[in-house]
Amino acid sequence: MKSALYAGAALAVVAAFGATAAQAQTRDTIQIAGSSTVLPFSSIVAEEFGNAFPDYNTPNVAGGGSGGGKRQLCEGVGESTLDIANSSSKMSASELEGCHANGVDDVREVIFGFDGIVFATGIDQGDFALDPVHLYNAIAAQVPVDGELVDNPYTNWSEIDASLPDQDIFVAIPGTNHGTREVFDERVLALGCEEAGLPEMEEEAMEAACLTPRQDVVVEIAGDYTETLARLQSNPEAIGVFGLSFYDQNRDTLKVATVSGVEPSLETIASGEYPISRPLQFYVKGAHVGVIPGIEDYVAFFLSEQMAGAGGTLEAAGLVPADSDFLAAQLDAFNNGDQYQPQ
Known part of the structure; x- marks a missing residue:
């Protein structure tokens, strides 16, 4: 009897997870919101990304402020929730706790430059x-x-x-x-x-x-x-x-x-x-990586020398660029699945 109960519970968990992943997968456009400071940089990258990667939809980028973007990111996992939060301030310990409380356990920080x-x-x-x-x-x-x-x-x-x-x-x-x-x-x-x-x-x-x-x-x-x-x-x-x-x-x-x-x-x-x-960054919901098409390529494109490097497109738009080693380290940390920990 207990075995049947355990098996039923396990199947329910798997079914719920599968439903969430499948639901997220029905959306094929990256959703981004947050900082008004980061907004122009993110908008430029999204437009260039759409041109460079025609197999993906151009990401949707909105403002709303850093706090609003991080709150949206932390609302949960699934199709109706945000993929990336732009922010001109670091995510605080209490903000990260809010993410965890809603099942958003994998949050990855990507610093792309300075302002x-x-x-x-x-x-x-x-x-x-x-x-x-x-x-x-x-x-x-x-x-x-x-x-x-x-x-x-x-x-x-x-x-x-x-x-x-x-x-x-x-x-x-x-x-x-x-x-x-x-x-x-x-x-x-x-x-x-x-x-x-x-x-x-x-x-x-x-x-x-x-x-x-x-x-x-x-x-x-x-x-x-x-x-x-x-x-x-x-x-x-x-x-x-x-x-x-x-x-x-x-x-x-x-x-x-x-x-x-x-x-x-x-x-x-x-x-x-x-x-x-201050550094400028965005926070990625790790649970959506590999589910919402294009997130990994978007992050790599954002951190490319062409975009965020010295002499790149974003420097021309007013970004203070980080050096190439720093950008490469940010990409490695993201690809390795390093989860954000407040200092």
């Missing part, structure tokens, strides 16, 4: 030479004044530092659905907060004081960089947060600020001189 976070105004505005502490004092809801944490009193950049333009403060920052926001919080606000010298307080209170933006002159952008650009066009005194690649494509309308005395460029980001750089 910088830049601050820009309209082309006709004054020059900004910013430090993280300037940005913290402009953006945070509360700041230290005479050793006390008070509601942010600053309304003009020159009140923060006399070297900054006599210009009203208005900053458009990425919303919390964007990977850029996570990097912005860690590499700009947290560092600026430390430099500002907050009074001693509990860790949770310190984090809130460092990372909570004010509501009067700071707007959080849920959409992509085109929405941020529109804010600058409607408010000439606004400063916006962008990826370097978007700025490069809009140099005729934007003027970039220096950060810690360094102007962002492909060269200063590649060298590590510019302080706010």
Whole structure:
């Protein structure tokens, strides 16, 4: 009797797995979503991939932000779920746990290059030479004044530092659905907060004081960089947060600020001189590899010298390229089935 029960249970598991795989196999187009920073690079690769591999459909690429893409990836396995999540921030341990809770056990990270976070105004505005502490004092809801944490009193950049333009403060920052926001919080606000010298307080209170933006002159952008650009066009005194690649494509309308005395460029980001750089990556659902046609070839094509290498198509679009050995190591790790582990 027990043997029959065990056999029945085993058959049910096999049948369920087979149904999931068969269901996924009925879809023949790779589905990709996520980061607005990665979106233009992924769109270029998808289009070129469709041209280079006519036996495959051109992948569908959508935005939605890094957080949204990773959430979609982690919803489960099967035809109705995402294959690849583009992200400008690393998948966190809690995000990976969410994947595992939904049966998405094999998640593979592929880093394809680098980018910088830049601050820009309209082309006709004054020059900004910013430090993280300037940005913290402009953006945070509360700041230290005479050793006390008070509601942010600053309304003009020159009140923060006399070297900054006599210009009203208005900053458009990425919303919390964007990977850029996570990097912005860690590499700009947290560092600026430390430099500002907050009074001693509990860790949770310190984090809130460092990372909570004010509501009067700071707007959080849920959409992509085109929405941020529109804010600058409607408010000439606004400063916006962008990826370097978007700025490069809009140099005729934007003027970039220096950060810690360094102007962002492909060269200063590649060298590590510019302080706010980050890797760009996408996350692949391993259970769909070999089931959804073309995923392995798409990853290899993305990491090719032609696409992601120095002098390749993506560098021309604003990507800071990794060296060929790095790209080869990423492809080897993917093909070997190496599963992502947060650092």
